Amino acid sequence: MKRAVVPEALKTILEGRTRLLVPAESLTRKAPATFPVFFNPAAKLNRDVSVAIAAVTRPKTYLDALAGTGARAVRVSREAAPEAMVTMVDFNEASLSVAAQNVRKNRVGKRCSLVHSEVNRFLYSRFERDEKFDAVDVDPFGSPAPYLQAALVASADRGTLSFTATDAAVLCGVYPEVALRRYGAAAPRSEFVHETAVRILAGFAARIGGINDIGVRPIAAHSTLHYLRVYLRVERGATRADESQKNLGYVTQCNGCYSRFSGDGPLARCPKCSTKVRSAGPLWVGKLCDEKALTQAAAFCAKQKWTDAAGTVSSLSGVDAFPPFSYSLERAASRIGRSSVPVEVVMERLRSSGFKCVRQPFEELSLKTDADCDELQEAVKGVSGALA
Numbered sequence: 031m032k033r034a035v036v037p038e039a040l041k042t043i044l045e046g047r048t049r050l051l052v053p054a055e056s057l058t059r060k061a062p063a064t065f066p067v068f069f070n071p072a073a074k075l076n077r078d079v080s081v082a083i084a085a086v087t088r089p090k091t092y093l094d095a096l097a098g099t100g101a102r103a104v105r106v107s108r109e110a111a112p113e114a115m116v117t118m119v120d121f122n123e124a125s126l127s128v129a130a131q132n133v134r135k136n137r138v139g140k141r142c143s144l145v146h147s148e149v150n151r152f153l154y155s156r157f158e159r160d161e162k163f164d165a166v167d168v169d170p171f172g173s174p175a176p177y178l179q180a181a182l183v184a185s186a187d188r189g190t191l192s193f194t195a196t197d198a199a200v201l202c203g204v205y206p207e208v209a210l211r212r213y214g215a216a217a218p219r220s221e222f223v224h225e226t227a228v229r230i231l232a233g234f235a236a237r238i239g240g241i242n243d244i245g246v247r248p249i250a251a252h253s254t255l256h257y258l259r260v261y262l263r264v265e266r267g268a269t270r271a272d273e274s275q276k277n278l279g280y281v282t283q284c285n286g287c288y289s290r291f292s293g294d295g296p297l298a299r300c301p302k303c304s305t306k307v308r309s310a311g312p313l314w315v316g317k318l319c320d321e322k323a324l325t326q327a328a329a330f331c332a333k334q335k336w337t338d339a340a341g342t343v344s345s346l347s348g349v350d351a352f353p354p355f356s357y358s359l360e361r362a363a364s365r366i367g368r369s370s371v372p373v374e375v376v377m378e379r380l381r382s383s384g385f386k387c388v389r390q391p392f393e394e395l396s397l398k399t400d401a402d403c404d405e406l407q408e409a410v411k412g413v414s415g416a417l418a
Contacts, residue, residue, distance in 0.1 A: 040128065042135075045074055046081060046334065048105045051131050064171065066124040069099050073169075075254055077102050078339035080167065080192060082327040083250065083261055085110035087190050089164035092116045095149045095181060096169050100129030100142075103167075107138045109334075117163070119145045119152050153180035162186040168193040173200070174231070175212050179238045182246075187266040190249065191235070195258045201227035216296070218308045220283040221358040224253040224392040229281070229354060231260050232314035236274040245270030249320045250327070252342050253392045263320070277316030280309040281355050288365075288403045290355045317350040345391035352398035356390040359397065362410040371413045373397070379409045 097118035286305030296309035390396035
């Protein structure tokens with residue numbers, strides 16, 4: 031490796047059970063510098079969940095495709111998969127120089143290798159080869175779209191693909207023309223934009239995988255701060271790819287009567303009130319979680335006393351029992367002239383009326399329920415009246 035320019039000041043931090051050298055400036059600046067080396071301390075939860083998923087899935091080979099300082103890969107090697115062979119790829123030589131120091135610092139050199147390469151070139155080198163990875167992680171600065179096909183190609187059958195999207199505004203409907211261009215999906219604004227964003231990402235991976243007869247099956251997903259994160263099981267073969275395509279569809283919110291719908295195709299008008307509508311999709315309308323993996327990952331986080339990560343993973347439990355949308359209680363309250371209503375009280379009222387419900391893990395102050403919009407609105411009105 032050529033001699034690279036690295037930050038003059040590196041500081042040792044403890045993250046999880048791993049000591050990491052990171053640019054000292056990244057720990058004090060509001061927005062970490064991207065040059066010469068990028069490290070984001072606010073992404074600790076992202077890395078904590080990655081470690082937990084790796085501990086559950088137990089990969090024998092792990093690829094950190096945009097490794098940066100090696101924080102994620104070294105942590106996986108030390109804390110989750112001590113027998114795995116870990117590969118770190120990055121085009122930034124300064125980052126790889128810091129990553130090499132972290133490998134040495136944590137004494138994982140025998141099972142960690144560093145590769146200086148443009149990431150897609152490295153990933154596609156696995157296209158016709160047997161040396162694919164049991165776990166591939168892609169954590170770009172921006173959209174994961176340019177990397178997903180190559181990442182799927184490099185993933186082993188039954189392997190895990192995880193990726194981050196920091197272009198949340200695009201996926202959440204702020205820039206719909208960019209979402210259509212970048213992900214081939216409509217992303218209109220709604221009361222459940224973060225869940226829609228996660229489902230667009232999963233659906234995009236399924237559609238891209240289908241090009242190479244690769245299917246996907248979601249393990250977990252979360253929306254945190256400014257980014258979205260998705261974990262998928264990769265399943266090779268035309269049959270598996272066809273099964274994945276069956277989980278693609280559209281989700282619609284009517285802004286006239288506030289009804290929600292999901293189905294195989296987009297809607298032009300609300301089936302209930304005939305208001306013009308715009309559907310989100312194509313996106314993943316199937317299950318987002320592997321409940322067994324969630325339970326094990328949450329237990330792992332709890333054992334490590336990673337409270338935030340444990341809560342993030344645990345919050346996903348039960349979401350697949352409900353349609354791929356939710357209801358904002360703030361919006362429901364505003365429709366009757368109230369600023370808010372207690373979430374737990376509304377949930378109790380719904381349950382006493384025979385409905386099921388859970389907190390929406392992707393949105394604040396929102397519920398997923400089998401009640402329809404009118405029934406949800408009645409529950410909010412009843413709670414509001416009782417508290418008046």
